[in-house]
Amino acid sequence: MGLHEFVKQILTVFPESAMYHDMEGKDVLQVAIQHGHEKIVKIIESMACGSNPVLPSWLLSSIEKETKNTILHFAAEQTVKENFFALQMQTELQWFERVKRLVPKDLKYSRNEEEKTALELFTEKHKDMVQNGKQQLMEMGKTCSGLVAAVVFASSFSIPGDKDENNNPIFRHRTAFKVFSHAYVIGLSCAATALVLFLSLLTSSYRVEDFRRSLPTKYFFANASFFLSLVALLVAFTCNIYLNIYGGRRTETKDLVPFVCELTIFPAVCIVVLLYRGSNFGFGSFLRHVWR
Numbered sequence: 001m002g003l004h005e006f007v008k009q010i011l012t013v014f015p016e017s018a019m020y021h022d023m024e025g026k027d028v029l030q031v032a033i034q035h036g037h038e039k040i041v042k043i044i045e046s047m048a049c050g051s052n053p054v055l056p057s058w059l060l061s062s063i064e065k066e067t068k069n070t071i072l073h074f075a076a077e078q079t080v081k082e083n084f085f086a087l088q089m090q091t092e093l094q095w096f097e098r099v100k101r102l103v104p105k106d107l108k109y110s111r112n113e114e115e116k117t118a119l120e121l122f123t124e125k126h127k128d129m130v131q132n133g134k135q136q137l138m139e140m141g142k143t144c145s146g147l148v149a150a151v152v153f154a155s156s157f158s159i160p161g162d163k164d165e166n167n168n169p170i171f172r173h174r175t176a177f178k179v180f181s182h183a184y185v186i187g188l189s190c191a192a193t194a195l196v197l198f199l200s201l202l203t204s205s206y207r208v209e210d211f212r213r214s215l216p217t218k219y220f221f222a223n224a225s226f227f228l229s230l231v232a233l234l235v236a237f238t239c240n241i242y243l244n245i246y247g248g249r250r251t252e253t254k255d256l257v258p259f260v261c262e263l264t265i266f267p268a269v270c271i272v273v274l275l276y277r278g279s280n281f282g283f284g285s286f287l288r289h290v291w292r
Helices: 003-013 015-019 028-034 038-048 057-061 085-100 118-125 127-154 175-203 214-246 253-275 284-290
Strands: none
Touching: 003 015, 003 028, 003 038, 015 028, 015 038, 028 038, 038 057, 038 085, 085 118, 085 127, 085 214, 118 127, 127 175, 127 214, 175 214, 214 253
């Protein structure tokens, strides 16, 4: 039984326990919000709202006596610890907005004992995280911009094969040539898009609200465009080599086996290692944050 299921059982059998306070004067909802336990918050919300509530609705508008903090003030605390501060900041903002929907309108801008609103407290608590996220994204933008520029420069392929008497490529009717032409254009387009997006990370304002959608979106699409450009340009390069080697004669399967193996074996090994559960180099955590 998980922690949230245990809490649900207690609240179902003994609803009055939701009003009990710990040594610091906080009830179960305030503690759950402060530590980012979304499942527990959902359970309390479902039991306090609806047509047949079990818990009193005033739990959502409760104010701590000593600090005068609302539940939205508790949501201003840092709830997750990740190495990539930009995605961590996005998670923090999403949690803050999630709790904000629970708070009555008249308490959303309520001030605590220190005369701070929940948003002001959130900005203060996450000031270092914003600076670290800004530094990480700007460093990544500088590094990846140079990589993309190098990829674009190195991808200046010559058109495979000679030209006929009408100055047209002799391989223009071959399937490999058509794949080459489309992949080359797509690769350059994606590389240019990635370059613009990485440069935009360097010129962003890096306000707190930018970490909710704007900056993570730029970061995701910049990486996706860069990856697609590498794949497309690899396909174009492969077609180019294929046409230069096998373009003038009929090929058999046995001729293509070494060519395909040389092309795919190293990327395949890298992908298997990265996706292996026991690997220390996995990127599952990154994907979970992106698609959250």
